[in-house]
Amino acid sequence: xxxxxxxxxxxxxxxxxxxTIVLAGHTSPDGDAISASLSLGMSLQKMGKEPIILLEEYGxxxxxxxxxxxxxxxxxxxxxxxxxxxxxxxxxxxxxxxAKDVFEKAKNTVNIDHHISxxxxxxxxxxxxxxxxxxxxxxxxxxxxxxxxxxxxxxLYTGIVFDTGGFKHNCTTKRTHQIAGELIDIGVDSVCxxxxxxxxxxxENSKLLAKSINNIYIENDIIISTLSNEEILSLGCTNKNTxxxxxxxxxxxxxxxxxxxxxxxxxxxxxxxxxxxxxVNQIASKFGGGGHILAAGAxxxxxxxxxxxxxxxEEIRSV
Numbered sequence: 001x002x003x004x005x006x007x008x009x010x011x012x013x014x015x016x017x018x019x020t021i022v023l024a025g026h027t028s029p030d031g032d033a034i035s036a037s038l039s040l041g042m043s044l045q046k047m048g049k050e051p052i053i054l055l056e057e058y059g060x061x062x063x064x065x066x067x068x069x070x071x072x073x074x075x076x077x078x079x080x081x082x083x084x085x086x087x088x089x090x091x092x093x094x095x096x097x098x099a100k101d102v103f104e105k106a107k108n109t110v111n112i113d114h115h116i117s118x119x120x121x122x123x124x125x126x127x128x129x130x131x132x133x134x135x136x137x138x139x140x141x142x143x144x145x146x147x148x149x150x151x152x153x154x155x156l157y158t159g160i161v162f163d164t165g166g167f168k169h170n171c172t173t174k175r176t177h178q179i180a181g182e183l184i185d186i187g188v189d190s191v192c193x194x195x196x197x198x199x200x201x202x203x204e205n206s207k208l209l210a211k212s213i214n215n216i217y218i219e220n221d222i223i224i225s226t227l228s229n230e231e232i233l234s235l236g237c238t239n240k241n242t243x244x245x246x247x248x249x250x251x252x253x254x255x256x257x258x259x260x261x262x263x264x265x266x267x268x269x270x271x272x273x274x275x276x277x278x279x280v281n282q283i284a285s286k287f288g289g290g291g292h293i294l295a296a297g298a299x300x301x302x303x304x305x306x307x308x309x310x311x312x313x314e315e316i317r318s319v
Contacts, residue, residue: 005140007124007125007126008126008140008141008144009144010124011110011124011126011141012141012144012145014084014108014110014124015044015047015049015084016047017083018049018083018084018108019083020052020079020081020082020083020084021044021049021050021051021052021082021083021084021085021086022051022052022053022054022079022082022084022085022086022099022102022106023037023040023041023044023051023052023053023054023085023086023088024037024053024054024055024085024086024087024088024090024096024099024102024103025037025054025055025088025089025090026088026089026090026095026096026097027056027095027096027097027299028056028239028240028270029055029056029058029089030089030162030163030243031062031158031159031161031162031163031197032089032133032134032135032159032160032162032163033055033088033089033134034055034058034062034065034159035062035065035135035155035156035158035159035160035162036088036089036112036133036134036135036137036138036155036156036159037053037055037088038053038065038066038067038068038070038155039067039135039138039139039142039152039155039156039159040086040088040112040138040141040142041053041067041070042066042067042070042149042151042152042155043141043142043145043147043148043152045070046147046149047145047147051070052070052072052079053067053070053071053072054071054072054076054098054099054102055071056097057240058240059202059240059241059243060202061196061197061200061202061243062158062196064154064192064196065151065154065155065158066151066154066155067151067155076098076099076101076102077101079102079105080105082102082105082106082107083106083107083108084106084107084108084109084110085102085103085106085108085109085110086109086110086112087103087109087110087111087112087113087121087122088112088113088134088138089112089113089114089115089134090111090113090118091113091115091117091118091119091289091290091291092117092118092119092121092290093121094288108123108124109121109122109123109124110122110123110124110125110126111124111125111126111127112126112127112134112137112138112141113126113127113134113137114127114128114129114130114131114132114133114134114136114137114171115127115129115290115291115292116129116281116290116291116292116293117281117284117285117289117290117291117296118290126141129292130173131171131173131175131176132160132163132164132169132171132172132173132176133159133160133162133163133164133171134159134163135155135156135158135159135160135162135163136156136159136160136175136176136179138156138159139156139160139179139183142156148186149186150186150187150188153183153186153187153188154183154188154189154193156179156183157180157183157184157188157190157193158193158196158197160176160179160180160183161190161193161194161197161198162197164176165198165247166194166197166198167180169294169295170294171292201243201244202241204235204236204237204238204241205241205242205243205244207235207236207237207241208227208232208235208237208241208242208245209244209245209248211227211231211235212225212226212227212242212245212249212260213225215227215231216249217309218255219313221254221255221256221257221277222255222256222257222258222259222313222316223249223250223252223255223257223258223259224249224258224259224260224261224309224312224313225245225249225259225260225261226260226261226262226263226305226306226309227242227260227261227262227263228262228263228305229262229263229264229265229267230263232262232263239262239264239265239270242260242262245260245272246258246259246260246272246273246274247274249274250274250275250276255276256275256276256277256278257273257274257275257276257277257278257280257316258273258274258275259271259272259273259274259309259312260272261305261308261309261312263305268299268300268301269299269300269301269303269305269308270297270298270299270300271284271287271289271297271298271299271300271308271312272296272297273291273295273296273297273298274294274295275293275294275295276294278316278319279293279294279319280293280294280295280296281293281296282319283296283312283315283316283319284296284297284298285298286315287300287308287311287312288300
């Protein structure tokens with residue numbers, strides 16, 4: 001495993017030597033991928049660069065962050081002559097989705113991530129599974145550069161709060177709290193961020209949560225729920241309104257494993273795994289995904305919702 005601190009200096013040199021720089025988070029980007037991308041992008045702007053950020057559509061709960069103007073809105077095939085591609089929060093190259101083609105055209109590639117399942121797919125890898133989030137790693141990079149301002153700090157704090165569940169997940173370390181303290185010292189409004197990320201929700205999110213509760217299936221200490229694309233659309237929602245549902249399931253009394261599955265427009269199945277007891281990274285890996293021991297995800301193709309549900313339950317039963 002590459003040591004994060006050994007690789008920061010050569011990474012910063014790559015940035016200085018590059019003109020066209022592309023950053024990308026994973027498909028169906030979450031709070032950590034969004035925040036890590038925007039914060040690093042803003043830091044590169046302060047270095048005189050004009051980074052391009054590739055992110056799929058994400059929820060309005062992150063609209064208070066700065067840097068959205070860097071997110072590319074045109075066809076990815078128009079991006080050419082890439083000196084440096086920076087992957088953020090992706091355990092493997094497939095998690096880049098459509099941005100994978102851009103990655104493969106780049107002269108240099110850097111993989112920044114914190115997932116235990118990461119397979120070091122970049123030419124340069126800054127991967128630390130001991131970090132709470134990719135945003136925590138990006139803090140170390142930007143702190144080394146020395147250009148953290150309030151906008152960058154706000155994005156970094158957001159990513160850390162999101163991936164630690166408000167500092168309650170077991171990925172939270174002493175260093176995580178130290179970094180959070182430093183960001184608050186810069187002026188981050190921690191109360192506002194906790195509200196935006198952890199407690200505030202949209203009416204659409206409430207509708208999907210209610211429907212997913214109605215679709216719950218329980219087997220011993222395993223709780224699983226599904227939402228079809230038809231159900232999502234019938235409520236006037238999109239799959240970007242599904243945030244927080246899997247954690248709600250896990251918080252159900254007596255449950256030790258939670259799985260939430262929803263069907264995307266292309267009929268693929270997005271699976272989110274949470275656990276208090278077993279290694280769900282190993283379960284997710286059976287379906288081409290990965291993540292952490294207690295939190296992981298996967299995108300499942302060529303299965304219906306019911307087939308995916310039964311296949312996942314079968315894997316968990318065999319643990």
